[in-house]
Amino acid sequence: MSKLAPLGIAAGLALSLTAQATPTVEELAEIVAAQQEQIDALQRNPSASRTHIGGYGELHVNFVKDADNAVDFHRFVLFFGHDFNSSLRFRSEFELEHSLAGDGAPGEVELEQAYIEYDLAPGRVVRGGLMLVPVGILNETHEPPTFYGVERNRVEARILPATWWEAGMAYAGTLAEAGLSYDLMVHSGLAVDPDSISIRSGRQKVAEATANDWAGTARIRYHGVPGLQLAASLQYQLDLSQAADDGVDDALLFTTHAIYNRGIFGVRALFAQWDINGDKAAETQRDRIGGWYIEPSVRPDPRWGLFVRYEALEQKRDAEETNTVAGVNFWLHEHVVIKADYTVRENPDDPEVKSVNLGLGYQF
Amino acid sequence: MIRILLALLLALAGTAHAEDVILPPDDFLASAFGGAPPPARTLWVTGELRESAQAILGHPPSSLRVRYWQDSGRSAWILEAIGKESPITAGFVVENGELREAEVLIYRESRGGEIRFPSFLRQFPGLRLDESGLSGHVDNISSATLSVNAMKKMAALALLLASRS
Numbered sequence: 001m002s003k004l005a006p007l008g009i010a011a012g013l014a015l016s017l018t019a020q021a022t023p024t025v026e027e028l029a030e031i032v033a034a035q036q037e038q039i040d041a042l043q044r045n046p047s048a049s050r051t052h053i054g055g056y057g058e059l060h061v062n063f064v065k066d067a068d069n070a071v072d073f074h075r076f077v078l079f080f081g082h083d084f085n086s087s088l089r090f091r092s093e094f095e096l097e098h099s100l101a102g103d104g105a106p107g108e109v110e111l112e113q114a115y116i117e118y119d120l121a122p123g124r125v126v127r128g129g130l131m132l133v134p135v136g137i138l139n140e141t142h143e144p145p146t147f148y149g150v151e152r153n154r155v156e157a158r159i160l161p162a163t164w165w166e167a168g169m170a171y172a173g174t175l176a177e178a179g180l181s182y183d184l185m186v187h188s189g190l191a192v193d194p195d196s197i198s199i200r201s202g203r204q205k206v207a208e209a210t211a212n213d214w215a216g217t218a219r220i221r222y223h224g225v226p227g228l229q230l231a232a233s234l235q236y237q238l239d240l241s242q243a244a245d246d247g248v249d250d251a252l253l254f255t256t257h258a259i260y261n262r263g264i265f266g267v268r269a270l271f272a273q274w275d276i277n278g279d280k281a282a283e284t285q286r287d288r289i290g291g292w293y294i295e296p297s298v299r300p301d302p303r304w305g306l307f308v309r310y311e312a313l314e315q316k317r318d319a320e321e322t323n324t325v326a327g328v329n330f331w332l333h334e335h336v337v338i339k340a341d342y343t344v345r346e347n348p349d350d351p352e353v354k355s356v357n358l359g360l361g362y363q364f
Numbered sequence: 365m366i367r368i369l370l371a372l373l374l375a376l377a378g379t380a381h382a383e384d385v386i387l388p389p390d391d392f393l394a395s396a397f398g399g400a401p402p403p404a405r406t407l408w409v410t411g412e413l414r415e416s417a418q419a420i421l422g423h424p425p426s427s428l429r430v431r432y433w434q435d436s437g438r439s440a441w442i443l444e445a446i447g448k449e450s451p452i453t454a455g456f457v458v459e460n461g462e463l464r465e466a467e468v469l470i471y472r473e474s475r476g477g478e479i480r481f482p483s484f485l486r487q488f489p490g491l492r493l494d495e496s497g498l499s500g501h502v503d504n505i506s507s508a509t510l511s512v513n514a515m516k517k518m519a520a521l522a523l524l525l526a527s528r529s
Contacts, residue, residue, distance in 0.1 A: 054448060079449070081449050081474075089450075089474065119384050125384075137506070137507075141475075141506065146506070174480065176480050181477070221478075223484065226483055226484060227503030227504065227505075229506055229507065263501055
């Protein structure tokens with residue numbers, strides 16, 4: 001039936017009612033039903049519902065002992081998505097970091113996701129484009145209301161390095177009865193400086209990136225018990241510096257994590273480690289880079305929760321950095337959070353850093 | 365590398381087009397009523413019921429009418445809620461004010477599909493609606509928080525609607 005037909009029925013009934021002094025209850029019910037059918041049809045209008053907008057953001061204030069305090073609108077992110085049909089969709093994430101971008105400005109405008117996703121079958125999809133690499137906890141799920149602490153943990157920021165996106169193709173699926181999900185991704189690789197071998201600085205962000213040597217990532221996650229997630233990822237990079245004969249060769253990243261939420265209690269733990277081949281990597285003691293953290297938490301009320309987190313990471317052998325963080329989240333709404341924490345950072349090369357941090361975050 | 369990409373594209377081209385329908389709504393209804401679902405009925409979500417539904421969803425219900433199926437004190441509800449970007453279609457069976465079954469029927473989000481896992485869905489049977497919402501705790505899936513929230517809201521809405529049917 002035409003979408004306009006209900007309007008016609010309603011109009012016809014209305015006209016007939018004008019000829020009668022008082023409509024019956026049945027006639028009124030029929031008019032209302034016809035109008036409702038039209039409303040429903042309008043709400044199903046594909047052009048109105050196929051394009052989606054979302055976003056998240058976070059403002060941070062850092063009070064640092066014996067150093068300058070800082071205030072920063074750290075991330076302002078917009079999601080744009082479009083469903084071409086029920087099986088083919090586009091998803092993207094566009095970010096302004098540190099509020100101001102441009103020459104000499106502290107921030108960056110970044111395209112962090114832009115991919116096409118196609119449903120192969122129930123529970124199985126293939127993606128192509130610019131995507132988040134399936135490693136760790138925060139790399140894919142980092143909206144502020146979903147995690148504790150004003151700043152993201154340093155293990156995932158420095159070692160994985162979140163947020164980490166690459167261009168490539170991915171295949172993902174679920175085995176529902178077994179409680180398993182899996183991801184396979186073939187993608188562009190890092191390009192670390194052979195002198196510093198900084199993993200985080202090696203992100204090319206798919207910006208006119210060198211693509212001589214690609215990489216592959218596989219992940220498996222287990223959700224077979226309510227509240228539990230166990231995951232492991234393995235990634236192989238053909239050449240971590242994208243250049244031959246520079247002393248930095250292929251590399252393997254292994255990461256695993258566990259998340260368990262039971263009632264008001266929760267705990268997250270993660271381990272990540274790079275094994276990097278090459279003479280220069282060995283000479284500079286950066287052939288093994290890694291770290292771990294554990295974060296127990298309690299949420300006595302949906303509106304607030306407490307946590308502590310201990311992080312240990314080595315970006316060079318025998319140069320361990322530790323971070324101890326304790327704090328609180330207040331959720332004004334399930335999608336709006338106020339955060340406060342106290343952080344102590346220690347490493348062998350720098351003085352101890354103590355800070356009180358405040359944050360305001362949202363998602364929609 | 366190019367060969368790998370070509371192989372992936374060829375594999376994709378040879379794959380049948382399929383929406384992510386996990387459990388067809390007709391199959392859900394047949395299962396809920398022993399193979400013979402009763403005719404659909406309509407519940408008008410107006411007045412105080414609309415306000416209660418809005419309190420659960422956090423926004424006004426998208427429709428003034430909800431179709432449902434009821435027989436011998438057992439009712440089935442097929443509802444939709446948006447997780448992050450797209451609607452999730454779920455089915456709920458309610459009997460004596462208590463959830464008997466929760467199923468994800470059609471999943472359209474890009475991430476969070478783990479809510480279809482039996483280990484998650486088996487937390488719903490036995491839950492009732494009390495003053496604070498669902499009577500029991502539903503443990504979250506950390507990578508699917510928005511989809512989990514959508515399922516919890518739909519479950520509470522099904523219990524509310526069943527109490528007025």
